[in-house]
Amino acid sequence: MRDVYVVGIGITSFTRLEYPLSEIAAYPAMMALRDAGLRAVDHLYVANMGGGRVNHQTGLASAVVDTLSLTPAGAETVENGPASGASAIKEGFLAVASGMHDVVLVTGAERMREVNNLEATDFVATLTHPLAEYIYGVTLPSLAGMFTRLYMEKYGVTERHLAMVAVKNQNNALLNEFAHLHQPITVEGILDSPEAMTNNPYVAEPLRFFDCCPVSDGGACVILASREAAEGLGKPFVRLAGIGQATDTHCVHEREEPTDLLAVRSAASQAFDRAELAPSDVDVAELHDAFTILEIVESEEVGFFEKGQGHLAVERGETSLGGRLPINPSGGLKGRGHPVGATGVAQAYEVVLQLRGEAGERQVEGARVGFTCNFGGFGNNVVCLVFAREG
Amino acid sequence: MGREIYAYRCRKCGQLHYPYRMVCRSCGDNEHNEFDPVPLPKDGTLLTFTQLHNLPSDFEVPRLKLGIVELDGGVRITGQLDVDEPRIGMRVRGEVEVVRRVNYDRRYGMVFREA
Numbered sequence: 201m202r203d204v205y206v207v208g209i210g211i212t213s214f215t216r217l218e219y220p221l222s223e224i225a226a227y228p229a230m231m232a233l234r235d236a237g238l239r240a241v242d243h244l245y246v247a248n249m250g251g252g253r254v255n256h257q258t259g260l261a262s263a264v265v266d267t268l269s270l271t272p273a274g275a276e277t278v279e280n281g282p283a284s285g286a287s288a289i290k291e292g293f294l295a296v297a298s299g300m301h302d303v304v305l306v307t308g309a310e311r312m313r314e315v316n317n318l319e320a321t322d323f324v325a326t327l328t329h330p331l332a333e334y335i336y337g338v339t340l341p342s343l344a345g346m347f348t349r350l351y352m353e354k355y356g357v358t359e360r361h362l363a364m365v366a367v368k369n370q371n372n373a374l375l376n377e378f379a380h381l382h383q384p385i386t387v388e389g390i391l392d393s394p395e396a397m398t399n400n401p402y403v404a405e406p407l408r409f410f411d412c413c414p415v416s417d418g419g420a421c422v423i424l425a426s427r428e429a430a431e432g433l434g435k436p437f438v439r440l441a442g443i444g445q446a447t448d449t450h451c452v453h454e455r456e457e458p459t460d461l462l463a464v465r466s467a468a469s470q471a472f473d474r475a476e477l478a479p480s481d482v483d484v485a486e487l488h489d490a491f492t493i494l495e496i497v498e499s500e501e502v503g504f505f506e507k508g509q510g511h512l513a514v515e516r517g518e519t520s521l522g523g524r525l526p527i528n529p530s531g532g533l534k535g536r537g538h539p540v541g542a543t544g545v546a547q548a549y550e551v552v553l554q555l556r557g558e559a560g561e562r563q564v565e566g567a568r569v570g571f572t573c574n575f576g577g578f579g580n581n582v583v584c585l586v587f588a589r590e591g
Numbered sequence: 592m593g594r595e596i597y598a599y600r601c602r603k604c605g606q607l608h609y610p611y612r613m614v615c616r617s618c619g620d621n622e623h624n625e626f627d628p629v630p631l632p633k634d635g636t637l638l639t640f641t642q643l644h645n646l647p648s649d650f651e652v653p654r655l656k657l658g659i660v661e662l663d664g665g666v667r668i669t670g671q672l673d674v675d676e677p678r679i680g681m682r683v684r685g686e687v688e689v690v691r692r693v694n695y696d697r698r699y700g701m702v703f704r705e706a
Binding site for chain 2: 316317318319321322325329331332333335336337338339341342345346347349350353401402403404405406407449451452453454458
């Protein structure tokens, strides 16, 4: 297989966007093409989860390739739930690594604010098992709530640890002009103040409002190229060094140890093996914190911390900007926002920005190796990526 | 006569599955549909739970309690809880009742109460 490099990146603001889904996908692609200095690509992959259901638009990739006037390049839509973004990057990687294409564009987009929050939650809940979960009213927050209660019982994680993750990520988002939330919060304000029960109510006990990511519109793009194609473009060499993907049971209740996220563990270990790197080599990571608990648990399952120790690392500030291993400098899903199909690409955008040294106020100094974890379903389809700066 | 929810017992290795799957997760050795349906037990132990405050828009209640129950015999199920103060490890008993209406169709599932 050939080496694959990221030669262009682009992103929209993550917020409520009042333009069509196809343009939310196309806009970051234009930015990425400009970033790379390219006018044409061989192929497009468009990551999206809900176009057919939420926006009444199917065949999104065909619309995007035309709106960018990139026809007759091949194009296809990749749907893999909230892991669509990293899955599309994987498809792009394979196309370049195999030698089939030299330059491919991967853009992810979602427009979830076209419907109200409850409908958006119901749309995401269609990921759950139709007969054994969905019919009961099970949503992703409710699976996360049940998971959190077990984790608290078993490992001593408290609401305070979760709030620390929320505060860290929302504060990081203040440094990211594209982030959805630009609202500074404190642990005192959302847990201890007299207003805490009204400004931070329970959503799915024990998870509260500030433990959950917002519902966002947004798009992000990366352009992948072979070494030969990348050499002419003059961009810093950021190699997509390793990819791993794994699945788990559809129903959460079928997992032997319900506090384990085995798909995260397996996807990360495959990605590190392929990159010939280890978790200890990582300088910066973007994890899938759709709920604060997930950042803590993923940081353990991917190998940054021992199982049951992730919340202690948060407590010690190790995962904050300036800490030993900053996690979610972009604000993560919690602060940047979570347009489901775009998220995996937005994570890659942030890591590439960091490895290029272009992340401004939130730059992790000297970052050479970056990691992303894109978590689909409730951990039943996970894609992890390892990026390495060369030169 | 009460309604039942069924688990599926692999004819090759005896492993019980809930919900239905086409190939046995335990032995992987059966052709599809080589399962015998077995009514799920109704008694079990509450493993974890949540109270949901943001329900999908078709629910007409403000809050809903959900839990995962380990039924006697070991099969686990997700269900609704009609319990005032749920506790991990409490004994519960299920009934098959209407749990959701989707496009006016009644969907039946397990609702657990304190045993």
